[in-house]
Amino acid sequence: MAWWIRPLVRIVAAVLLPFIIPAFITGVLWALPGDPAEILCPPGFCDGTEALRDRFHLNDGPWGFYWAWLTSALQGDFGRSWRVAQGIPVLELLLESVPVSSMVVGLAMVPILLGSLGAALGVFSKRLDALWQGIGLVPAVILALLFAAYVEVTYGALSLDGWPAMLRILLAAVVLGVADGALASAVMGTRSVFQEEVKQRYVQMALLRGESVLSNALPNVLPALVGQMRSRVLHILSGAVIVEVVLGIPGLGQLLWDGTLLQDFGVVLAAGWGFSLLSGAMLLVQAVFEIGIAMYVRYSPKVQM
Secondary structure, X not given: OOOOHHHHHHHHHHHXXXXXXXXXXXXXXXXXXXXXXXXXXXXXXXXXXXHHHHHOOHHHHHHHHHHHHHHHHHOOOOOEOOOOOOOOEHXXXXXXXXXXXXXXXHHHHHHHHHHHHHHHOOOOOHHHHHHHHHHHOOOHHHHHHHHHHHXXXXXXXXXOOHHHHHHHHHHHXXXXXXXXXXXXXXXXXHHHHHHHHHOOHHHHHHHHOOOOHHHHHHHHHHHHHHHHHHHHHHXXXXXXXXXXXXXXXXXXXXXXXXXXXXXXXXXXXXXHHHHXXXXXXXXXXXXXXXXXXXXXXXXXXXXXX
């Protein structure tokens, strides 16, 4: 397989994801039993069903609704919330929730990155694998429930500001960074990649010349490591939905959850689109690394394929 095929596939996928996810959500909305406008605004309990049809192009079918929403979204207009925060612009809700989720995900990556670095440098031996695996056996939901109970008993259920709010974020990061095998897979995955590469002849020759394994193997294993990190970030993003709900963190996951429960599809579309942009960004980063390393390997006399 030519070296450029995989990066190209990732770039194409990154570009298409922000279009596919809203289309999928739109398809789900139209697949639900009944009329979409009546689902969002039941005639017996809600006035203005016809106005809702016209406002959101619900009379134009799934394609008309999708195209109208996507066109507005590309201009930064996500409409207003129907039920989560009635009348509030969805963009305002996104701007409030995205930084919180970004902080949770960023902090959750700290133990994973440290674990990968320790495995690459040989700091963490195989004897510690049982410890990482034991920690990873704890389900994220159970650990999040224990942390939520601690925060609420200590600070109260309504403690959503100041230090208690920051503590919730830190505990969520711990849950996402170590539970469900996140830390264990980072350590053992990185070690496995390096162990396989060390078997290659060029690394053995480098060792005989007194060179380090890391400096010789890293260029060739970096695309695989970036791919692993992308998978871990996506794993954290998917877990963040439940962890944010359990710990009461007002992030993108909480927003998506509330929009789904309340059938506020404008919020669901915007939150899902946000997740698709993050996933696409991860794919682009991996593709850039793969292209850069391929160029380095091809033109550097020190590294052989």
